[in-house]
Amino acid sequence: MPLSSHIGSQLVDLCSALLLLTCFAIVAQRRLSACVDLFALQSAFLALTAALVAFLTGHHHIYIAAALTGAIKVIAIPRVLKKVIERLNVKRELVMNVNVPAGLLICGALVMLAFFITQPIIPLGFLLTRDSLAIALAIVLIGFFTMIARQKAVTQLVGFLVMENGLFLGATAATYGMPLIVELGVFFDVLIAALIAGIYTNRLQDAFDSVDTTHLTVLKE
Amino acid sequence: MPPIVQSLLLVTAQVIVLLAVSPFLVGLIRKVKARFQCRQGAGVFQPYADLAKLFHKQPVLSTTTSWIFTATPYILFASTLSAGLLVPTLSSQAPLNFAGNIIALVYLLALGTFFLILAGLDAGSAFGGMGGSREAIVASLTEPTMILSVFTIALTAGSTNLSTIVHKTALLEGIVTDPSPHLMALAALFIVTLAETGRVPVDNPATHLELTMIHEAMVLEYSGRYLALVEWAAGLKLAVFLSLIANVFAPWGIATTLTPAALAIGLVAYAVKIAGLAVSIGVLECMFAKLRLFRVTDLLGVAFILALLGLLFFYILRS
Numbered sequence: 169m170p171l172s173s174h175i176g177s178q179l180v181d182l183c184s185a186l187l188l189l190t191c192f193a194i195v196a197q198r199r200l201s202a203c204v205d206l207f208a209l210q211s212a213f214l215a216l217t218a219a220l221v222a223f224l225t226g227h228h229h230i231y232i233a234a235a236l237t238g239a240i241k242v243i244a245i246p247r248v249l250k251k252v253i254e255r256l257n258v259k260r261e262l263v264m265n266v267n268v269p270a271g272l273l274i275c276g277a278l279v280m281l282a283f284f285i286t287q288p289i290i291p292l293g294f295l296l297t298r299d300s301l302a303i304a305l306a307i308v309l310i311g312f313f314t315m316i317a318r319q320k321a322v323t324q325l326v327g328f329l330v331m332e333n334g335l336f337l338g339a340t341a342a343t344y345g346m347p348l349i350v351e352l353g354v355f356f357d358v359l360i361a362a363l364i365a366g367i368y369t370n371r372l373q374d375a376f377d378s379v380d381t382t383h384l385t386v387l388k389e
Numbered sequence: 390m391p392p393i394v395q396s397l398l399l400v401t402a403q404v405i406v407l408l409a410v411s412p413f414l415v416g417l418i419r420k421v422k423a424r425f426q427c428r429q430g431a432g433v434f435q436p437y438a439d440l441a442k443l444f445h446k447q448p449v450l451s452t453t454t455s456w457i458f459t460a461t462p463y464i465l466f467a468s469t470l471s472a473g474l475l476v477p478t479l480s481s482q483a484p485l486n487f488a489g490n491i492i493a494l495v496y497l498l499a500l501g502t503f504f505l506i507l508a509g510l511d512a513g514s515a516f517g518g519m520g521g522s523r524e525a526i527v528a529s530l531t532e533p534t535m536i537l538s539v540f541t542i543a544l545t546a547g548s549t550n551l552s553t554i555v556h557k558t559a560l561l562e563g564i565v566t567d568p569s570p571h572l573m574a575l576a577a578l579f580i581v582t583l584a585e586t587g588r589v590p591v592d593n594p595a596t597h598l599e600l601t602m603i604h605e606a607m608v609l610e611y612s613g614r615y616l617a618l619v620e621w622a623a624g625l626k627l628a629v630f631l632s633l634i635a636n637v638f639a640p641w642g643i644a645t646t647l648t649p650a651a652l653a654i655g656l657v658a659y660a661v662k663i664a665g666l667a668v669s670i671g672v673l674e675c676m677f678a679k680l681r682l683f684r685v686t687d688l689l690g691v692a693f694i695l696a697l698l699g700l701l702f703f704y705i706l707r708s
Contacts, residue, residue: 178568185569185702189576189695196691269690276694283705302705 176224177299183217184300187337188279191310191330195271195317198260203326204249211241214333217300221340229348230340236355237336245329245362252366253322256379266317275310282306300341307334321369321379325362332358395647400474400484407473407632410660411624412436414631414667419595421671436624440617448613453513461508462611462618465501469625472497476632477555479655480644486552491539494551494633495532498585498626502528505619509607516599520606523682527591527603530689531581537696538574538581542637544703545570551637559640573699575638580692582630584685586623589674591685601679628663635662 190210197203215237222230253259266274282305290301311334314327336354339346346354369379376383416433423430450459474485475494489497502524509521539549545567546554584591587604596602608619636643642658644651680688 182568182572185572188698189572192691192694192698196687268687272687272690272694276697279698280701283701287705299705 173224176220179220180217180224181299183213183220184303184337184341186213187217187333188303188306188310191307192272192275194326194330195275195310195314196268198262198268200253200256200259200261200320200322201250203323204246204253207249207326207329208242208246210330210333211237211245214337215242217337218340218345221344225344227344230345232348233336233340233345233351233355236351240355240359241329241333244359248362248366249322249325252369255370256322256373257377258320258379261318261320261323263319264317265319271313271317275313278309278313279306282309300337304334304338304341307331307337310334319380319382321365321372321381324381325365325369328365329358329362396484399480399482399647403474403478403484404470406478406656406659407470407625407628408621410663411621411628412440414627414663415624417664417667418671418674421668422595422674425672425675436620440621443612443617443620444614446613448611448615451512451514451610454511454610457504458508458511458610459615461504461511462615462622464504466618466622466625468497468501468504469622469629472501473625473629473632475551476629477552477636477640477643478632478659479652480647481552481556481559481636481640482647483552483555486550490549491543491551491554492536492549494629495535495539498629499528499532501622501626502585505607508611512610514610516602516606516609519599520603520609523603524607526682527584527685527689530686530693531584534577534689534693534696535581535585537693537700538577541570541574541696541699541703544700551633555636555640555643556645558637559643559645567702570699570703571638573695573702575634577692577696577699578630578634578638580688580695582627582634583670583673584689584692586627586630588670590677590680590688593679627667631663631666632659635659635666 187210190206190213194203194206194210197206215234218230218234218237222228222234264271283302286302286305290299308331311327311329311331314330315324318324318327332354339351345351372379372381372383413433413436416431416436419435420430420433471485472494475483475489475491475497477483477486506521506524506528509517509524511517542554543549546557548554548557583589587594592603592605593601594604597605599606604623608616611619636659639662642654642662644655
């Protein structure tokens with residue numbers, strides 16, 4: 169190993185912290201296209217983290233996962249979402265279930281929660297990525313919160329994808345990645361989910377002239 | 390050299406550097422913005438000429454103003470300059486490091502802001518009051534963020550003394566070197582810098598449009614040498630914040646000993662770092678539009694959460 173494990177573990181921590189940073193930017197961002205850009209940036213950091221872990225541990229299959237993250241989450245899915253957004257008549261989300269400052273405070277509390285939950289587990293680990301586990305859990309929680317707090321289908325989808333990023337980081341952090349065949353399946357699933365959600369958003373736009381998912385709750389025969 | 394002479398020399402050098410560099414930073418940001426907007430723009434040394442011109446002009450005072458109005462430029466200038474003397478610039482030893490720590494720095498800057506708000510109200514014009522109330526909103530939101538990010542830095546170095554923090558970080562000894570808390574504190578402090586120095590997402594330094602101005606509205610009644618002092622103090626505040634960011638988060642190159650060679654390297658490193666930061670602020674100003682006043686809380690909320698996370702990360706990664 170060319171780098172000392174201490175510096176390696178710090179680099180991984182730094183990359184995971186950058187992932188968390190972009191999460192907060194997504195929570196605070198109202199413009200739909202900027203949310204998608206931030207998601208692409210977050211995925212780029214995720215790919216970087218995965219590549220770093222692969223480099224530090226010598227597990228070559230993580231390189232493939234990192235490359236797939238780059239191809240699918242940094243390029244393909246944001247492009248699909250941008251196409252969807254082009255068709256919409258809304259560019260920014262003005263009404264949210266939870267307003268931005270309150271949302272940020274809740275997300276801060278979620279990060280604390282994630283840290284306190286994982287705190288008993290982290291000292292038991294011996295992997296250099298063990299500190300990232302707390303961040304991964306925090307990202308999953310924040311993604312989930314974004315899905316609840318937002319009303320537009322596009323930002324809810326971004327929340328879902330952020331959750332998936334958190335899970336991927338968690339898998340990398342806890343076990344140096346899942347077996348390659350599982351990861352391939354997950355990538356395929358995420359891609360298909362994003363495509364379906366894109367089509368669904370377009371249908372929503374056609375049916376209601378809006379992508380506000382709260383319209384679906386009052387759908388009556 | 391006896392220590393007293395040494396510290397006097399250090400104070401003089403730092404005062405000269407700060408006073409000289411602050412109009413240049415303002416000019417540099419304006420130049421970068423102009424180039425990005427495909428304009429030629431005024432030269433980077435234009436703010437010096439502006440200051441010289443203002444110092445020669447006769448100030449006009451409204452008859453409704455009290456002593457606060459005339460005292461404020463001096464208080465603002467002095468408090469900002471003393472704050473600047475608490476921040477290490479060329480050498481890791483700040484000239485006034487025996488007199489105050491990082492918390493004193495925050496409140497020296499707040500003192501200037503407080504008097505500026507008072508002066509805005511003092512003239513009795515609607516704009517001054519509006520600017521003052523807006524500045525109070527921004528200042529009350531940035532202060533907790535700044536304190537939290539400052540605590541994060543202080544905790545990692547185990548001291549609230551800026552010289553100690555910078556010295557330890559520059560030599561990479563005796564500090565907890567986890568990058569994540571530093572990263573969070575850096576992001577928070579950068580947003581605070583933009584808000585406190587009246588840069589674009591929060592305030593627009595180039596506008597005189599009544600609906601958008603904050604800092605400009607407060608100083609609207611000032612003229613002549615008073616305006617020059619206020620403007621220079623604003624430039625100084627920018628220089629103080631940029632020096633803080635540059636030397637706390639990337640202190641490399643700073644002189645850790647007081648030899649001439651080390652100080653010369655320190656001067657070059659300092660100039661490069663703060664010029665780089667000023668250029669990045671100029672680029673950011675071109676990339677982002679000014680936020681609506683009631684959206685500023687979102688941005689400062691992000692900064693607050695980042696600073697809070699910095700503190701959290703510190704405790705989590707330690708345990």
